[in-house]
């Protein structure tokens with residue numbers, strides 16, 4: 033029966049990959065429900081380092097079926113590259129399934145992502161440039177091509193002819209870009225269909241059957257709650273629902289099956305791209321965190337903006353998602369820093385508030401109100417039990433738990449599976 037959702041509680045890159053991999057040991061299915069190859073996880077196991085963009089990282093376990101759900105947008109070239117890369121690392125890909133309802137990121141989506149960003153000028157969102165926004169726009173406009181359509185060559189030609197005329201008009205007339213050739217694009221789609229045919233299937237029956245058999249499902253979120261199209265820091269967000277509602281629509285399962293919502297939070301904050309970040313450290317501390325934690329995008333290589341833990345944003349996302357527990361990652365990164373800070377409120381227009389504002393301009397005007405903590409004198413790196421943590425680190429972690437308003441189930445103290453403190457077993 034139960035499904036367990038893993039949701040990013042901040043602006044993405046919280047370390048969901050490690051947690052999903054860790055929890056996958058006790059799961060039958062791991063399913064992605066939103067986003068596309070704008071996401072990036074790195075998972076370290078005793079077999080080496082594995083990079084994921086689209087494929088659920090749970091496939092590293094031989095008993096796990098990986099599902100790319102209907103809510104995901106799929107760049108077929110990126111998917112094929114990831115499949116062959118994992119196969120080269122001896123990961124069995126026969127347990128991967130791609131929903132026939134997932135939308136395809138077409139080459140014109142990637143082109144439009146770049147052209148639209150250029151046109152926005154100073155107001156650019158700082159997208160990953162992977163065509164995510166334009167692909168979701170077409171889904172909502174009902175002119176998207178879905179993975180199942182790649183297997184229907186005749187139908188595909190007629191829809192593609194109609195859509196491409198629109199896209200080429202937009203690309204050439206509005207943006208002065210180069211048009212796409214229908215013949216070339218059609219040929220590419222046919223090749224994608226042939227190469228991916230064995231993976232494309234209706235995912236609904238597989239998920240429903242697993243739920244009926246009371247198998248465990250792990251719902252793997254991408255990005256973070258603060259990048260959610262509806263609830264994030266609009267317009268500086270991604271174009272999908274990265275919060276818990278997206279898990280239901282992005283896979284076609286009922287909320288009644290979701291037993292736990294596990295929020296993943298880093299012990300500090302990072303953000304890539306534009307948009308306000310109240311606790312951003314534009315100084316040597318931010319730089320030191322970035323370098324120590326190697327905070328550079330897995331997908332784009334861009335430096336991530338770093339700042340102190342923002343408990344206003346974190347509590348907002350914990351409440352929004354109804355998080356039943358939270359995981360705190362990368363605590364070890366803070367080893368040696370003193371003092372440490374947690375933002376417990378914002379000062380906005382002279383008033384102190386712990387409400388997360390709805391508008392980008394209000395968030396821009398928020399100044400953080402901090403609580404200070406002395407650092408700790410022993411490293412936390414590699415700790416596997418709470419008793420191994422210095423008292424200063426325990427105080428810091430427990431204060432975050434209190435501010436989140438939900439219990440912490442795990443603390444991660446390093447990239448390896450074993451470098452994990454379990455406070456409350458989840459599965």
Ligand code: IMP
Nearest residue numbers: 044070071158159160164269270304305
């Ligand atoms: P898009 O998803 O490429 O449209 O980008 C929209 C915003 O979301 C940009 O600020 C990106 O940097 C951010 N974003 C998208 N995916 C991720 C992610 O996986 N981690 C962190 N930021 C992301």
